[in-house]
Amino acid sequence: MSEPTGAAPRNPSGPFFWTCLITGAGIAGYGLAGAWAERADTHPADLVFWLAGSGVAHDALVAPAAVVAALATRRLPVSARLPVRLGFALSVLLTVVFWPVVQAWGRSPSVPSALPLGYGRNLVVVLVCVWVAVGAAVMMRAVRARRRGRAAR
C-alpha cells in the first residue's frame, strides 16, 4: 500500500516541531492533572468513556456512514448526485445537532422559558428549504447538461 505522490508522508522534525510537541504535551498534561485532581466532579471512568466514544463515534460510525451514503447514491443521475449528497449531509448534520432540542429532553415543568419554541416544526421548515434548494440545483444542472449536450451535437 503506497501513498499517492501528492501526499508523500513527511516525518515531522526540526526545533519548531519539538518545541510545539513539548509545549503541547505540557498543556495537555496540565489538563490531565486537573481532571484527575477534580475526579469527584470529572468521574474519570465516565469521562474516558465519553471521550473515547466521541473519537470512535466519528471514525467508526459517522465517517463510514458518509462513505456508505456516497456509495449508495453513486447510481443517481450525474446532475442529481452532488446536490443530493450535499443536501443529505446538511440534513443529517442539522437533525443530529438539533435533535436534543427537538426532543426537548431538557424541559422542566417549572421553567417554561427554557426550550420554549416548536423545535420539531422549525427543523421540518429548515429541511424543506434545504430540499427545495436541492431540487432547484438538480433542475439547473439537468438543464445545463442538456444544453451542453445539444451544443456538442
Next chain:
Amino acid sequence: MKRSLVADRLRAVAAARDEALRRPVHDARTASILGVCLGVCFLVCFLTGLFSHLQQHPVGWLPIPPRPASLYRITQGLHVATGFATVPLLLGKLWSVYPRLFRWPPVTGAAHAIERLMLVPLVCGSVFLLFSGVANVSRWYPWRFYFPAAHYWVAWITIGALVAHIGAKAAVARAALVRGGAGAPAVAPAPGRLGRRGFLGVVALAVGVVTVTTAGQALPALRPLTLFAQRRPDIGTQGVPVNRSAVQAGVVDLAGDPGYRLRVTGAVSRPVELTASDLDRLARREAELPIACVEGWSASARWRGVPVADLLIEAGVDPDDGITVRVESLQATGRYRASELNHLQVRDPDTLLAVALNGAQLDLDHGYPCRLIGPNRAGVLQTKWVHELVVSRT
C-alpha cells in the same frame, strides 16, 4: 484462500484511499484552510472559556472588573456561537483528512509515531468538546460527570494536542496554502463533481445555517431567526428567561415568609437587618443590566434595587476598604447557592440587590424578595433569593 481475501480487501481500501487523496476535497490545501479556520475558532472558544472559568473560580491576583458591563455577555455569547459554528467546520476537516487515517505503514519513525499519537486526544477531545457543549446548551445531560469541570479540563488536553499538531503540520500547511504550492490537487475535479470551492462553500453554508438559527439568543438582530436556540431572550416571566425556578431551588415557602429578613453580617460595625418592605423603600437606584447565562443566551433588563455599597455603609463598612462580600441565597443546597463580590464589584454603584424588574416587583422565579444583579457577571453568579451578605476583609 482466506488470506488472499483479506489481502484483496486491504488492496481495495488502499486503492480507495489513494483515489480519494487525489481529489481536492481531501488534499492538503483543503485540510489546511479548514485547519486554520478551526484553529481560530478553538482559540476563541478557549480564551472565552477561560474567562468564564475565571468568573466562576475567581483568583485573588486577577479580580474580575465590573466594567465593561456587557463583557461577559459578549464573551460567553461568542463562546457558544463559535462552538456551534465549529461543528460543521470540524466535520468538514475530519472528512477531508479521513483517508489519511488508513495510511500504510501507519508510522514511519518515532517522531511520526508521537505526532500521530497526539491526534488521539486532538480528535477525541475536539469531538467531545463540541458534543458536550451542544448537549449542555440543549440542557441535555446523558453523562455522570459535572459538565463544567469535564469540559474545562478536556479543553486544556485538546488545546495541548492542538499545539503539538500545529508544530507538526505548520510547514505542510504553509506550503499547501501558497498558491500553486504542494496543496494543488493532483487531478482537477471532473465537471459536475465536488471541487474545493464547492466543498468549502457547503461547509460555510452549514456554519451559516447553524449560527443564524441559534445566535439570536444573544444577538437581538437575529432574534426573528431563532429556530433552535434553547432560549428566546424575550420569552419568560417579566420578559426575561429563568434558569432555575423557585420550585427547583426549594425556596417557595422561605421566600414568601413574612418573617424574611436580609442580614448584613461578618466584619461589620453594626449588623443590619431589613424586611422585604424596608428593601423596597430603600431601592431607588435603577440600572439597565444584562442577565448573561453561561449557556450563551443573554437578555438586557431594567432593574431597581439597593446598591450593595449603600448597605455596607449602613453597616458601618467602607466599601473602598478592600473588602469582599459573600452573597448567600435562601436555597439550602446546590453549587450556586452563594456567590462572591470582589473589592472592585462591591464598589460599583450598579452592583444591586434588586427588588424590581422591568418596572414590576421581582417575580418569585427571578429571586423575590431580592436578588443580586451586577455588571459583567455570569448569570449563575447573580444569586437569587438573597438573605445574607457576609462581609470579609482581604
